[in-house]
Amino acid sequence: MAETIQLASRTGEVKIKPDQDMSLFTTFRIGGPAEFMARVTDRAQVEAALEWVEKMDLPVTSIGGGSNLLVDDSGISGLVLAVRASGKAAEAMIEVEDDMHQVRVWVPAQMPISRLGHVSAERGWVGLVWCAGLPGVVGGATVNNAGAHGGEMIDHLDSVDVLRLPDRSFERWPAARLAASYRYTVLKYAPRPRDVVVLGATFVLPKGDPAELERQAREFSEWRKQAQPTGACAGSVFTNPEGTYAGYLIDQAGLKGRQVGGVKISELHGNFLVNTGKATAADVREMIQMIQDEVYRQFEIRLVPEIEQVGGR
Ligand SMILES: Cc1cc2nc3c(=O)[nH]c(=O)nc-3n(C[C@H](O)[C@H](O)[C@H](O)COP(=O)(O)OP(=O)(O)OC[C@H]3O[C@@H](n4cnc5c(N)ncnc54)[C@H](O)[C@@H]3O)c2cc1C
Incomplete structure (x- = not known):
């Protein structure tokens, strides 16, 4: 080796x-x-x-x-x-410019997004508290335009710092360049291999009441523990179609609890697939196809994967 x-x-x-x-x-x-x-x-x-x-x-x-x-x-x-980095190390790299009514905050890509949710609440910054409890880090969440509880990354995003390959040149992209919409940015759907590495993101955030924001952060974290399975998973497998929820359709199609190889549709949340121990990517792909076929057969709605398939050689 x-x-x-x-x-x-x-x-x-x-x-x-x-x-x-x-x-x-x-x-x-x-x-x-x-x-x-x-x-x-x-x-x-x-x-x-x-x-x-x-x-x-x-x-x-x-x-x-x-x-x-x-x-x-x-x-x-x-x-x-x-x-990726530990929350403590990443938090130490945050840069803040304090204005009267708002803050301009630079956050490193490697910062755990949940930690950012809690830190923003503690410091009284409005607009990122929905991140509390979310897995992943700021770089991935920016690429995905992640969101929850009515908020998403793009809401208060001012700019994104990137290094371009192959020459490692630095660029600061205005947020509009991401062309972000629901779980979409141009970076998430760029063909691989990609020539952009995200280094950090700048947000402009209004000021609010830390006590109230911290209460919300705790509530959002707690909600996740109740509403989502705790096993090995990748969050919502499909995006929600216009006007309905993928999890609801999977539930109504009678698919909750269904298993393919080592992967199972969560009994708690129909849009979550859980690795029961020895699941393979092939099992997950077969499961995705089965769900798409069955939901389409019953409701004539084509579910679109939110999770991203990577690799293959
Ligand atoms: C239990 C659970 C619950 C979840 N709930 C939600 C939810 O409520 N809302 C939601 O939106 N998502 C949710 N997700 C999905 C996921 O947590 C988010 O999309 C998260 O923001 C992804 O961040 P990540 O760092 O893990 O990204 P990754 O999965 O590692 O990567 C995502 C994308 O970003 C790219 N990328 C990552 N870092 C960089 C970088 N530095 N430079 C360039 N490209 C990069 C990757 O290539 C990939 O295209 C959930 C996942 C789990 C497991």
């Missing part, structure tokens, strides 16, 4: 590890090996990894928390760049 490569960066060593099991980097706990994997916690480390990739002429797949991904059983070619 090839050995770990160690790269120097201004903020510490970056380890490029060969043959890393992607099931350890996704909340679905599914996926074959990444040819190479680097976990990076700041811009200097992203740059060091991208410099190596350019020399090696390999494709890059950037991931955050891996909470919206179905990684192929054959794994991912090239380098998987996991842009």
Whole structure:
């Protein structure tokens, strides 16, 4: 087996590890090996990894928390760049410009999104409290235009900082460039391999009452514990069709509890597929097809996957 490569960066060593099991980097706990994997916690480390990739002429797949991904059983070619850090380390990198009635906040891509929800509440910033309890990090949530409880990333997003491949040039994109809508941005649907790594996002947030915001953050976190399954999953598998809910249609189609191989439709929430232990990406794909066919047969509605399929070699 090839050995770990160690790269120097201004903020510490970056380890490029060969043959890393992607099931350890996704909340679905599914996926074959990444040819190479680097976990990076700041811009200097992203740059060091991208410099190596350019020399090696390999494709890059950037991931955050891996909470919206179905990684192929054959794994991912090239380098998987996991842009993630602990909440504490990421919080220390937040930059704030305080105005009278609002704040301009720069948040690193590697910051856990749930932590951002709680931090924003504690500091009395309105507009991100819905993030409390959400898996994943800011980079992935920005790419996905994640949302919940009536809020979504684009609502207060001012700009997104990115590095472009192959030359690692820095660009600050105004939020409009993402062309964001419900669980959509141009970045999420760009063909792979992609030439953009998200480094951070700037939000402009009105000020509010921290006590009230913290109450909401607790309520949202608690709601997730009650309404969503706790097992290995990737959140909602399908987007909600216009005027209805995918979970409701799956429930009405009588599919809750159905199992294909190691993957099962949650009894608690019809739009969640749970890995019962040994599920493969092939099981999930077969299940998705079965649900789409059955919901279409009964309601003439074609469900569209929200989770993203990555890899295959
Ligand atoms: C239990 C559960 C509940 C969930 N509930 C919700 C919900 O209520 N609302 C919702 O919107 N989502 C929900 N999700 C899905 C998921 O949590 C969100 O979409 C989340 O924001 C994805 O973040 P991530 O960091 O895990 O992204 P990943 O899944 O790692 O990646 C998502 C996309 O972003 C890209 N990406 C990630 N980081 C970078 C980067 N630094 N640069 C460039 N590209 C990057 C990836 O290539 C991929 O295209 C849920 C998931 C789970 C497991």
